[in-house]
Amino acid sequence: MAAAALAGASAQAAAVRVEPAPPPAPPPRRVDLxxxxxxxxxxxxxxxxxxxxxxxxxxxxxxxxxxxxxTALREDLPVPAPPVELDVSKPLAxEPAPPPxxxxxxxxxxxxxxxxxxxxxxxxxxxxxxxxxPGHYATTPLPGQPGNSAIAGHRTTYGAPFFKLDQLEAGDPxxxxxxxxxxxxxxxxxxxxxxxxxxxxxxxxxxxLTLTTCHPRFSAAKRLxxxxxxKGPAALPAPRSPDIEPNPAxxxxxxxxxxxEVVGASGDPAERVPSALWGTVVLAxxxxxxxxxxxxxxxxxxxxxxxxxxxSVWTFYTHLARAVPS
Numbered sequence: 659m660a661a662a663a664l665a666g667a668s669a670q671a672a673a674v675r676v677e678p679a680p681p682p683a684p685p686p687r688r689v690d691l692x693x694x695x696x697x698x699x700x701x702x703x704x705x706x707x708x709x710x711x712x713x714x715x716x717x718x719x720x721x722x723x724x725x726x727x728x729t730a731l732r733e734d735l736p737v738p739a740p741p742v743e744l745d746v747s748k749p750l751a752x753e754p755a756p757p758p759x760x761x762x763x764x765x766x767x768x769x770x771x772x773x774x775x776x777x778x779x780x781x782x783x784x785x786x787x788x789x790x791x792p793g794h795y796a797t798t799p800l801p802g803q804p805g806n807s808a809i810a811g812h813r814t815t816y817g818a819p820f821f822k823l824d825q826l827e828a829g830d831p832x833x834x835x836x837x838x839x840x841x842x843x844x845x846x847x848x849x850x851x852x853x854x855x856x857x858x859x860x861x862x863x864x865x866x867l868t869l870t871t872c873h874p875r876f877s878a879a880k881r882l883x884x885x886x887x888x889k890g891p892a893a894l895p896a897p898r899s900p901d902i903e904p905n906p907a908x909x910x911x912x913x914x915x916x917x918x919e920v921v922g923a924s925g926d927p928a929e930r931v932p933s934a935l936w937g938t939v940v941l942a943x944x945x946x947x948x949x950x951x952x953x954x955x956x957x958x959x960x961x962x963x964x965x966x967x968x969x970s971v972w973t974f975y976t977h978l979a980r981a982v983p984s
Contacts (some may be wrong), residue, residue, distance in 0.1 A: 724817035735764035740833035746890030773822035820871035843886035886940035929981035936974035
């Protein structure tokens with residue numbers, strides 16, 4: 659009887675099934691603060707590297723481009739560098755005044771011993787001209803000719819020909835050679851003006867050379883001006899006749915507002931869109947490299963993206979350098 663009762667109790671217990679308890683609800687998903695900070699840190703580091711790279715490109719990369727251009731200009735300019743000890747007592751050869759030079763071509767060789775400058779001067783002061791070297795204001799006489807000949811140049815970037823222009827003092831020689839001969843100027847004044855004070859380019863009764871650049875360095879807030887007086891005779895002036903074809907650089911200069919004659923006041927607006935497009939390409943390649951590194955192996959992914967990324971960064975920097983104030 660006891661055995662039967664025990665068997666019945668076991669059967670009854672087996673018939674009662676205990677349902678398992680439901681699994682606990684997952685905790686609410688929290689934002690991983692460490693991951694967010696890591697992404698933000700990497701992004702800021704990448705932007706910092708990009709900015710530092712652009713600064714290095716402006717200060718060094720543009721110099722490489724200017725140096726190559728200067729080599730070609732010196733080969734095209736059929737005049738030697740003016741000697742430091744130039745004898746101004748000798749009469750000049752009666753070389754006729756050259757025809758109006760085309761924009762961007764070499765017109766003179768400028769040498770300033772105190773600051774170690776020896777550059778070919780191009781015709782025109784547009785941004786594209788000044789990337790080649792110092793530029794001659796087309797509305798002024800050529801160096802050596804009667805009147806006020808004016809030359810502008812970068813204080814920084816693109817060879818920075820006028821980087822040390824503020825070191826000049828009264829009496830320092832400035833030597834210029836053109837197809838009409840070699841000429842010696844001596845510094846008479848060094849001063850700073852506002853960007854809209856373009857009277858320094860006005861015609862003068864005396865024979866002088868005016869050099870202009872931005873001031874202070876890495877800024878276009880002011881203009882540094884150096885005025886030097888010609889020592890010795892002047893060359894024959896450029897002929898003025900309706901039969902002479904006008905200088906295209908002069909026509910382009912006179913067709914725009916006078917304030918735009920000031921060098922370095924603004925960048926080239928046409929370069930803003932290419933800068934934005936190439937910046938987007940750089941960003942896309944950076945993201946692609948990061949994603950590919952997570953899906954694949956890190957170093958092979960970086961090597962795969964490195965070459966097109968570097969080429970895109972260089973192109974981006976080139977357009978951006980033209981878009982920002984020089």
